[in-house]
Amino acid sequence: MKEFKGTKSKWEIVGKYYPNQDEYREVISDGKIICRVHTENFQKAIKKEEAEYNAKIIEIAPELLESLQDLMSSIGGGDKFCKHDFCCNCAWDKANKTINKVIP
Numbered sequence: 001m002k003e004f005k006g007t008k009s010k011w012e013i014v015g016k017y018y019p020n021q022d023e024y025r026e027v028i029s030d031g032k033i034i035c036r037v038h039t040e041n042f043q044k045a046i047k048k049e050e051a052e053y054n055a056k057i058i059e060i061a062p063e064l065l066e067s068l069q070d071l072m073s074s075i076g077g078g079d080k081f082c083k084h085d086f087c088c089n090c091a092w093d094k095a096n097k098t099i100n101k102v103i104p
Helices: 048-059 061-076 090-102
Strands: 012-017 023-029 032-038
Touching: 012 048, 023 048, 032 048, 048 061, 048 090, 061 090
Parallel strands: none
Antiparallel strands: 012 023, 023 032
């Protein structure tokens, strides 16, 4: 399986608020900014709720990739992350949990 070459430590969302100016969410890892999602107070930015969901899917991007890789290994007969020697739903369950983080 190919290895992800991006930031490997946990990604998380933090909020930044500047009343009457800019409001945004940052996705960070180890204190470093991965991206910034602006909300409606910023010029030509999207609505706040939409920005929150966009930041959330960016935050879990590494988990989404890992879940897809596990699912592909499971389907394709490769090494499974769970190491069960029988047919199981581990990859399906992991993928479903990851999806539910964005679409509750």
